[in-house]
Amino acid sequence: MTLAALASDFTRVLGDDSVITERAALRTYECDGLTAYRCIPGLVVLPRTTAQVSYVVRRCHEESVPFVARGSGTGLSGGALPMETGVLIVMSRMTNVRAVDIEDERAVVEPGVVNLELSRRAAPHGYFYAPDPSSQQVCSIGGNVAENSGGAHCLKYGFTAHHVTGLEVVLPDGTVEKLGGYAPDPVGYDLIGAFVGSEGTLGIATEVTVRLMRAPExxxxxxxxxxxxxxxxxxxxxxxxxxxxxxxxxxxxxxxxxxxxxxxxxxxxxxxxxxxxxxxxxxxxxxxxxxxxxxxxxxxxxxxxxxxxxxxxxxxxxxxxxxxxxxxxxxxxxxxxxxxxxxxxxxxxxxxxxxxxxxxxxxxxxxxxxxxxxxxxxxxxxxxxxxxxxxxxxxxxxxxxxxxxxHGGSITGEHGVGHDKKKQMSRMFTADDLDVMQLVRCAFDPASLCNPGKVFPTPRLCGERPGRRTGAHPLQEAGVADVF
Amino acid sequence: MSSDAVTVTPESTADLADAMRAVEADDARVSIRGAGTKQGWGALSRETSVVIETTRLARVIEHATGDLVLTVEAGARLTDVQNAVAAHGQRLALDPPERDATIGGVVASAASGPWRLRYGTPRDQLIGITVVLADGTIAKSGGKVVKNVAGYDLGKLFTGSFGTLGAIASVTVKLQPIPPAMRIVSVAADEPGAVWAAVARSTAEPTAVEWDGRTVHVLVEGAHAAVEAIASTLAGSLGTTTITDTLPATFGARPWSPGEIGIKLTHRLSALDTAVAALRRELPGARLSAHVGSGVVWAGWPVADVASARAAVEALRTVGSTVVVDAPFEVKQAVDVWGPVAAVSLMRRIKDQFDPDHRLNPGRFVDGI
Structure with missing residues (x-):
């Protein structure tokens, strides 16, 4: 199925005003905050509900069309760089604050809610939301989740990963899963921990439950x-x-x-x-x-x-x-x-x-x-x-x-790897390290359609065992990928 | 494990990888353990023929004192780690009461204690991890700097995974300065909810708020010049005058003894008293404790019989997520210890990726993983 056919499908289901196909309008989304990399997306959709996100992702999955999620586009590593052959899913219309429950010290927001809005809502009660990236007046919580955003005050308060207690996510096949919630220590593997900071490669967050903290005296x-x-x-x-x-x-x-x-x-x-x-x-x-x-x-x-x-x-x-x-x-x-x-x-x-x-x-x-x-x-x-x-x-x-x-440090403290630093990942991690990380990717996104080409220098076929690669990489041989 | 299981005690990450490869060559199943302080936790393991015990994999690899960062092998005992870093005025902000536990075991079981209110749980202390998969692959994620977003965070995935994804070889954790002074504000409370509401409204920023079934103890730490003032103000708002500078002996203790059922119920913060009431109703005669303000209530229950244990756990699950942490064999056989799990098919896919032959701690985790 062509992108044009997907576009009419999405128009039918999401409505005219939620699908962009005009080249001039698409150009608005050609880059994120790292403007050195640009690519005009094949198609842009702006869903308003989890069901719409799920529908778009499921259709992309069925048609093997890659997709990239984007929040406010303030990222500085090209993590939301779109694909010419893919769909860009812009989350900025999902801006409802669903709950602010002070006694539970939690708020539930849609991913398009701007970071600072959380503290604005909590402030009258004497509470605040701790992660404060310097773009907090415009960056979205969904993007913060993808990037595990920090901020000047993370020295004391930690990063987004320390403040997210629940997520609703659309997995790369369109399935919707609810992880965690108001209570701590969700049973099973720490999927929230795996998801936060995965730079949009494991799915799309459609609802985020965060911890609110008592404002300091x-x-x-x-x-x-x-x-x-x-x-x-x-x-x-x-x-x-x-x-x-x-x-x-x-x-x-x-x-x-x-x-x-x-x-x-x-x-x-x-x-x-x-x-x-x-x-x-x-x-x-x-x-x-x-x-x-x-x-x-x-x-x-x-x-x-x-x-x-x-x-x-x-x-x-x-x-x-x-x-x-x-x-x-x-x-x-x-x-x-x-x-x-x-x-x-x-x-x-x-x-x-x-x-x-x-x-x-x-x-x-x-x-x-x-x-x-x-x-x-x-x-x-x-x-x-x-x-x-x-x-x-x-x-x-x-x-x-x-x-x-x-000096034993890292190639990124808060901006992410995205498109920009994937080459340097091989300097920081061994091939085995990266292969094992990609096992997580394979569990979430075996078809490799969700923000592909980000984070990892060399994509891998799911099903390979780590450390057992011989000869040229199969994706490389197939002309699908370059090895950095 | 079977009674004639072979125990292997690797002394290096390379040894651990060799052991895993040998297990794979023999097509065997393996139990991974540290000091064994929580062998009763989790579901019953299916039979294994090899035990990999990490207690000799216990070196401190690097203590970067000025950076407040420690890299240590998995088998190091938490107590030994605390003693070593305390010499530099530092602590690892993890205080589960199983004091003989290894650091790897604490991470693998996500064990926490009172300090979690201020510092979080093992996932929040971990900044790097090295693991060995079932096929002997050695992999790391994170690093040794406190701020780092390069790559996926395997540390969080392995935290609380009960050894079902791989063996933890070493971890890098951040450390905290030991505050110079402490005060404990104590107030009697049959139900801790109202005390918590008052503490939450205060700006005392306590390190811990623990309820032992009768009394709430609020741990305030900080500068010598500050703790007395903070504690007095807090005591005033809680209507108590009991301020001490020593922790009660039972602070943070699990409320069950060997042979009893240990239950963990998690709840939204405003539902603390509801959780307590449910535990009292469903588990008559149980001892209770709570990490107040963290959303965790514990219960220790002398087992009546398997059927009533099962019924009680079922009833508690309508109130909040309820895990049967520790229990006698017959109870574990009869009860779903983990309870319902969200996104379990995704968890199975993760398990299949990391341990495709299901060799590691088989059956111990959720849904038979």
Missing amino acids: SVRTLLAAFRTMDDAGAAVSAIIGAGILPAAIEMMDALSIEAAEAAVACGYPAGAGAVLIVELDGPAAQVEADGSAVEDHCSAAGAFELRLAVDDAERAQVWRGRKSAFAAVGRISADYIVQDGVVPRTALAEVLGDIAALASSTGIRVANVFHAGDGNLHPLVLFDESKGETERAEEVSTRILELCLE
């Missing part, structure tokens, strides 16, 4: 300015070493501070080679005790200015520079790549030194903004395409990931 946000990154790094080590667990510790270097000043005039202390934002939250007495200890550690490490945000307005001002940093580098560079890598926290200083050396030897500037508390780096690789720097910038960006791996 007190929040204290400190901005500390240092002459050097080393000093700021020493402060981070001292804070963590003292057994203090802040909600967030963020670091910015001179170049990213410069960019943020140019963009939003955040007013960070002049002459800072690095700033730290340390946010503590919890019971007032605890925050008070930790707060003075944090200030002491920062001063001892050489902080030349400490600013304590005393109210929400001041807190917003402190965070403004940090939250605008990615976009702000556009002020100081024609083009840039946002990288996402992780190193053990204790390796931060060394890796930052290596990145600085790399920048000076290649002439490609790198601005550093990162979640210092958990070692998650977001180097911004600055370049000018019109000066022919693209290739060198990509090399620098790749080399940074290699540095992360050399």
Whole structure:
């Protein structure tokens, strides 16, 4: 069956306004937040109900047509990159908040609900939803589930996987399954754990039950300015070493501070080679005790200015520079790549030194903004395409990931593998590791139709045993896949 | 297992893989175990001719103290791990009461204790895992950094899988700083629901809230300068003046003894008293305890007879998910210990992918897996 025939089938069942076939309209969906990769989808559907999602997926399965799910499209790894020969299922019309049950500390939402909406609904009751990716004003919960999104405050609160207690999912054959719910510890294999963070390759979440948390009594946000990154790094080590667990510790270097000043005039202390934002939250007495200890550690490490945000307005001002940093580098560079890598926290200083050396030897500037508390780096690789720097910038960006791996880290802390980093998966994992992961894929999606070509460098035929591949890969021989 | 089963005690991941390959070559079935503290948990295993015991696979591979990350082989005892990291002011935030348990066993059974309120369960501590499949394939997922989304999370899939997908060779877990001070606020309560409602409304952020059938104990941890103030405020709102700085001996203990039925009932948080009432009604004379605020109530019941055990469990399943955790042989034979399971056909497909010949801990898990 052709996509055109599927399109008329979907139009009949979902209605005219839920199917897009016009090339100009399809182009809207050609990429996600990683715009370097583009592909105009063969067909776009915008279902409103679980039954519609199930119908679309079942028909795709019956006709062996690949499909990709997409939320708000803010992903930064090309995880929602569509396929020319496939159907893109856009979940942004499923936006109902089905329940907010404070006494159960749970909310039930459809996947198109925007992350921040959850905390907005919970706030009047004194509760909040903890995962706070920086795109939280626009990113959807369904996308958060796919990517296992974190955020600045995941140092204390963990990631999406720690906050999802129930899922309704449409499996890649169209079957609808309810996993977990309000109660903890669902019996059997932890399918929610397997699904969250699977980057849309194991099915499509159509309902998400999340944990709501009691809002902390007190929040204290400190901005500390240092002459050097080393000093700021020493402060981070001292804070963590003292057994203090802040909600967030963020670091910015001179170049990213410069960019943020140019963009939003955040007013960070002049002459800072690095700033730290340390946010503590919890019971007032605890925050008070930790707060003075944090200030002491920062001063001892050489902080030349400490600013304590005393109210929400001041807190917003402190965070403004940090939250605008990615976009702000556009002020100081024609083009840039946002990288996402992780190193053990204790390796931060060394890796930052290596990145600085790399920048000076290649002439490609790198601005550093990162979640210092958990070692998650977001180097911004600055370049000018019109000066022919693209290739060198990509090399620098790749080399940074290699540095992360050399220090025992990861190629992605929160942006995901998607389309962008599947080649690097082979650097981080052995062929057996990847084959065994793909056993999970084979259990969920034996026909390999659900967001195919993402996460794994080499697709595998279900039924092969791990580690027993001989000769060329069958999919490769068949001309279906390339091996990276 | 059969009485003449061969026991193998691998000392390395490579040994473990060799043992698995030997099992496959012999077309045998195998029981995988750690210290054996929870051999009574789960459904009855079908007969196996080989036992793989991980207790000699027990090295600490790396304790990155500054990173609060520990990589340890599966057979290391939780108590030994806690002692080792405590020397650096750290702890693994898992406190199931089976103190001789191995770390692999804790992960494989998803065993948890009071601290789960603040820190979650084993799935939430795990940041990396190395497993050996039934055919000897060694595979890892995750890593040794606390933030990492590269690849599928096999650790979560293996957590609570009761050894039916493969043997856990080693795990990497995050550690937590040991808080300098603690207070326990205690309040008598026949039914813990109202106490929980008050704790939930407070902003004390307790580490644990445990009910032992008579009293709710709220564990508050933090800085020396903070815990007294937090505990006093909390005590005031709970209408008690009992504040101590030592945990009661029974804190977190499972409420059953050998030979009794141990039951775990999970519930939505607002239904705590409903769950307690159902357990009292269906299991007369049972001892109860609860991880209050986590949605878990435990019961220990001296067995009357198999038929009434079966009837009671059936009745409890209309209230919430009810697992017969531990029970005498005759009860396990007669009762569906796991109860109804969502998406069980998908779980079977996962089992078929990981252990296609169904060699590992056969029958122990849900639906005969």
